[in-house]
Amino acid sequence: MGYEPGVMRAIMTACMTMGEACAAECRMHAEMHEHCRICAMACEAMVETCRTAMASMSMA
Numbered sequence: 001m002g003y004e005p006g007v008m009r010a011i012m013t014a015c016m017t018m019g020e021a022c023a024a025e026c027r028m029h030a031e032m033h034e035h036c037r038i039c040a041m042a043c044e045a046m047v048e049t050c051r052t053a054m055a056s057m058s059m060a
Helices: 005-029 034-056
Strands: none
Touching: 005 034
């Protein structure tokens, strides 16, 4: 089965927004806490992966 591109874009946009917010918060604590630095990096990687995936999605 296929997917609904509009719904997928909306879901991925929401994930990217949350990932950016999480990364920003964790970056504020990254110098004090190693787990915050790791979390910020993971959130940034997720946002970039979503951007790449969205760029490759058909516009149908």
